[in-house]
Amino acid sequence: xPDLEELYREIILDHYRSPRNRGELPTPPAHxxxxxxxxxxxxxxxxxxxxxxxxxxxxxxxxxxxxSQSSGSxxxxxxxxxxxxxxxxxxxxxxxxxxxxxASLSDDDRTTGTEDPPTEPEPVDLASLGExxxxxxVVKFPVRIKCATLSWNxxxxxxxxxxxxx
Amino acid sequence: xxxxxxxLDAEVIRKDFPLLxxxxxxxxxxxxxxxxxxxxxxxxxxxMERYYESTHANVHRGVYATAEEATALYEGxxxxxxxxxxxxxxxxxxxxxxxxTEALNLxxxxxxxxxLKRGDVVVLTEMEHHSNLVPWxxxxxxxxxxxxxxxxxxxxxxxxxxxxxxxxxxxxxxVSAMSNVLGTINPVPLITEAxxxxxxxxxxxxxxxxxxxxxxxAALGADFLAFSAHKMLGPTGIGVLWGRRxxxxxxxxxxxxxxxxxxxxxxxxxxxxAPWRFEAGTPPIAEAVGLAAAVDYLDAVGMxxxxxxxxxxTAYALTAIGxxxxxxxxxxxxxxxxxxxxxxxxxxxxxxAHDVAQVLDQFGVCVRPGHHCAKPLxxxxxxxxxxxxxxxxxxxxxxxxxxxxxxxxxxTVFG
Numbered sequence: 001x002p003d004l005e006e007l008y009r010e011i012i013l014d015h016y017r018s019p020r021n022r023g024e025l026p027t028p029p030a031h032x033x034x035x036x037x038x039x040x041x042x043x044x045x046x047x048x049x050x051x052x053x054x055x056x057x058x059x060x061x062x063x064x065x066x067x068s069q070s071s072g073s074x075x076x077x078x079x080x081x082x083x084x085x086x087x088x089x090x091x092x093x094x095x096x097x098x099x100x101x102x103a104s105l106s107d108d109d110r111t112t113g114t115e116d117p118p119t120e121p122e123p124v125d126l127a128s129l130g131e132x133x134x135x136x137x138v139v140k141f142p143v144r145i146k147c148a149t150l151s152w153n154x155x156x157x158x159x160x161x162x163x164x165x166x
Numbered sequence: 167x168x169x170x171x172x173x174l175d176a177e178v179i180r181k182d183f184p185l186l187x188x189x190x191x192x193x194x195x196x197x198x199x200x201x202x203x204x205x206x207x208x209x210x211x212x213x214m215e216r217y218y219e220s221t222h223a224n225v226h227r228g229v230y231a232t233a234e235e236a237t238a239l240y241e242g243x244x245x246x247x248x249x250x251x252x253x254x255x256x257x258x259x260x261x262x263x264x265x266x267t268e269a270l271n272l273x274x275x276x277x278x279x280x281x282l283k284r285g286d287v288v289v290l291t292e293m294e295h296h297s298n299l300v301p302w303x304x305x306x307x308x309x310x311x312x313x314x315x316x317x318x319x320x321x322x323x324x325x326x327x328x329x330x331x332x333x334x335x336x337x338x339x340x341v342s343a344m345s346n347v348l349g350t351i352n353p354v355p356l357i358t359e360a361x362x363x364x365x366x367x368x369x370x371x372x373x374x375x376x377x378x379x380x381x382x383x384a385a386l387g388a389d390f391l392a393f394s395a396h397k398m399l400g401p402t403g404i405g406v407l408w409g410r411r412x413x414x415x416x417x418x419x420x421x422x423x424x425x426x427x428x429x430x431x432x433x434x435x436x437x438x439x440a441p442w443r444f445e446a447g448t449p450p451i452a453e454a455v456g457l458a459a460a461v462d463y464l465d466a467v468g469m470x471x472x473x474x475x476x477x478x479x480t481a482y483a484l485t486a487i488g489x490x491x492x493x494x495x496x497x498x499x500x501x502x503x504x505x506x507x508x509x510x511x512x513x514x515x516x517x518x519a520h521d522v523a524q525v526l527d528q529f530g531v532c533v534r535p536g537h538h539c540a541k542p543l544x545x546x547x548x549x550x551x552x553x554x555x556x557x558x559x560x561x562x563x564x565x566x567x568x569x570x571x572x573x574x575x576x577x578t579v580f581g
Contacts, residue, residue, distance in 0.1 A: 001528045001575075003191075008521075008579050040520055040536045041550045063550055065520035066580075147520065 006137035007144070008066065011074075016066040021076035023059045025049055030057070031162050035154030037146055042068040044151045048158045054083050060151065067135075067144050072151035074132050084159060091152055096124045097136055098145050174467060174475040176562035182207040182463075183560050193530035196568045201346050201374060201509050201556030202534050203396045206460070210400060213459035214452045224448055226425060240451050243458035244441070250461045251372075251391060252382035253408055261407040261414075261441040262449050266373040267297035269392035269407035270340075272444060273369050274301035276417045277390075277409075278338070284310035287336040289366070291316040291324055291352075292546055293345045296539040298371045298392075302340065316341070316357075318546055322348035322499040329360050336366040343375035343386065347538045347547075347554065348499035349480070349509030351379065358387030367413065373397055377558075378476055378507055380469045389413055395453065399559075400460035404453035407444070414440035421446040472559050479557050480508040483566045487512075491573055498547055508557030511538070514573065517580045519551035525579055526553070529572035531565075 024032070025047035035044040042064030049057040058080050060072040075094075079087045126133040138148045180186050183205045188195045197205060223233035225240045241257070248256020263269040278301075282288070288302055292315050306313050314332050319325040322345070333339065339361040343354050358368040370388040372381060377398035383391055390409045396402040409417075419426055419437045423446035428436040437443045464472065481502045487495055487510070498511040512533075514522045523535035534554045537544045544550060555569055 004525065004528050004579065007524065013580065041541075041544075042520075043550070065518035067520070069518075141524065144520070144524070 003137075003140055007141060009134045009137060011131050011134040012066060012070040015070035015073040019060065019069060019073040021059050021073065021080060022061065023047075024061050025057060025059050030059075031158055033154050033158035033161065035062075035150045035157070037064070037068070037150055039146070040065065042147055042150055044068065044072050044154055046072075046151065046154050046158055048155070048162065050084065050159075050162055053085075054081065055079055055087055056081065064150070065144075065147055067138060067147040068150045071135055071148045074135065075151050075155065078130065078132055079155070087155070087159065090129075091156055093124060093128060094132055094135075094152060095149065097126070097129065097133075098139060098149055172468075172471060174471040174559060176475065176560060179207075179467065180560045180562075182209070184208060184211070186560060190530040190532075191528050196529070196531040196565045198555040198557065198561065198565060198569060199532045199534050200377075200397070200558035200561075201554065203402070204377065204399050204558050205560065206399055206401065206456070207463050209463055210456045210459040214401060214456040217452050217455045222452070225451055226442070236451060239458075240449065240454050243454035246458045246461050247406055248408065250381070250465070251376065251408055252384055254384070255411050258411050258440055259408055259414065261409070261444045262454055263392075263405040263407055263444075264403060264450070265396070265405035266371065266392045266394040267405070269405050270297050270369070270371060271301045272407050272420045273340075273390050273392070273409075274305055276420045276444070277367075277413065278302075278305050278311075279309070280416075280418050282309060282311050282337055285312060287312045287314060289314045289316065289332055289336045289339040289361070291341050292318045293322075293324070293348060293350070293540065293543045294340075294342055295346055295371065295373065296541070297373075298340055298342060298369075299542070311337075318348075318543065321501070322350050323505065324350070324352055324357075326353070326356070329357070330364075333360055333364040333366060336361065336364055338369060339366050340369035340371065342371040342373075344372075344378070344507050344509075345499070345540075345543075346374050346509060347511050347540050347543055347552070349507040349511075349556075350500055351375070351505040351507050353505070354386050354388070362387065374507070374509070377464075379473060383408060395457040395460060398457075398460055399463055401453045401456040404450040404457055406457075409440075411440065414444075417443075419446070420444050423447045425449070467559060475559060476508045476557050477506075479561060479563070479566065480506060480510075482563055483508070483510060483555070483557070483569070486566055486570055487573070490570055494577060495573060498552065508561075510555045510557075511552035512555065512573070513549055513552055514576055517576055519553040521580065522553040522573070522576050525576045526569070526572040529568055529575070531555075531569055531572045533569075 030047040030049045033046050044062035047059040058076045060076050185205045221235050223236040225237040244260045245256040248260040253259050317325045361368045367389040369390040372391050372393040376393040394405040426446040494515045496513050500506045519535035536551050
């Protein structure tokens with residue numbers, strides 16, 4: 001079952017079984033943000049500690065499927081210690097990897113049942129994603145893209161809230 | 167339809183369901199998601215196509231021949247559905263809605279708003295589907311009614327030890343006849359008898375029970391019964407609210423529009439009598455025709471035979487899962503028995519339901535992962551999601567065997 005093996009790669013299962021940066025940080029100083037997928041009940045809680053434009057620490061809590069939880073773990077490892085600018089760039093690259101199908105899952109399209117025209121995906125530098133590239137198998141399973149992007153959307157929401165507050 | 171020998175022969179039945187000829191991932195489809203939505207047999211599809219090709223017209227409006235015929239088909243469907251559930255007055259007591267959810271919303275928003283005030287008590291259970299919970303919660307927020315809940319015990323049955331205390335002073339009781347998560351068949355007659363003794367009216371959510379059990383509104387002790395066509399081999403887009411006529415006659419309209427009035431001026435309107443009072447706008451006519459064909463199909467197979475077939479298959483599934491996967495996989499709900507229907511909510515060790523369902527999909531097996539629109543019950547069970555396999559008349563042992571093959575592979579993938 002090649003599709004299944006592509007979805008559940010060893011890196012993903014490893015991050016699911018042994019999630020990195022698991023837990024919560026005291027708020028304040030950390031900022032807390034929740035992501036929620038009402039369709040399946042996946043839940044992610046991020047604690048973000050931003051100091052001088054750098055994401056100094058991040059913790060991930062919550063529960064859900066292997067894709068949502070491993071994506072959160074992989075994300076935390078990838079963004080920890082990076083500048084906010086770098087973090088946002090990484091988010092953009094990750095979303096580009098997912099975006100072709102993510103667009104077809106937007107609420108508008110789901111209600112009308114139309115397929116997105118196959119938009120030309122932005123060229124994604126998979127090498128720049130490191131371990132995160134393991135999640136590219138998810139795009140073959142459109143329903144699961146929301147699982148993979150859950151913690152990333154929460155991260156963006158958290159960074160936006162912090163930017164607004166400062 | 168193909169003549170069906172007794173007892174129910176799933177192999178013969180399956181041939182009537184075109185969707186079962188589909189292949190998924192190069193394997194035959196194994197459809198175990200009927201608690202979510204059942205498949206439709208050819209006679210249902212044919213009846214709807216025939217209607218659109220030969221009879222379609224709006225109902226209760228035109229005087230031309232096809233309009234008369236469409237009206238006759240629509241009202242005929244009403245009577246057929248009424249007889250199927252033992253309604254004493256099918257013509258006046260069966261309301262066509264969009265689905266069971268809308269039927270329950272109709273009760274809450276029409277009967278509830280007209281009859282309940284701040285502090286009045288409505289009793290539900292901890293195992294209700296959101297459709298029999300959220301409308302009441304909204305009424306609690308808007309009007310201030312008090313909600314009480316019959317608890318669920320460790321085996322997934324209703325705990326009725328405190329029934330009389332909980333019902334004390336209640337104005338209404340609204341319960342599911344069969345849990346869409348646990349497969350529990352609730353002792354509805356016992357609850358409704360007690361409810362009536364306490365002066366409460368009774369609402370029964372039959373979305374899961376009507377497709378799988380013999381239904382008689384008098385035996386249930388129901389004042390209202392809600393169910394959906396698409397879970398009983400019928401089309402989507404139509405549901406049913408049955409209500410006792412004297413209750414319906416005293417209820418204000420739910421939605422306003424064409425078809426539900428006797429008279430309208432610029433100042434006021436006079437509503438039509440029930441059931442038309444509750445059917446604003448052009449109703450789902452083709453869907454009513456399809457639902458009537460589904461009722462015919464169920465009648466031809468025989469609800470008793472369906473109960474026997476599904477009970478045997480449920481026992482086979484529970485035993486096989488227990489024997490072969492008992493160490494890694496638990497199934498919620500009561501053990502094999504008279505109050506256990508074919509809804510199997512699976513919890514596979516530490517593997518999330520989404521992942522279980524994803525692996526099963528590769529085997530062509532369709533199950534539903536998630537909270538099944540019963541989040542309070544999931545909290546009560548201590549899980550965020552389950553993978554739910556549900557049985558219908560077209561399922562047989564081979565479907566369960568493939569389910570188990572897929573579940574075994576879950577262990578291979580997740581180690």
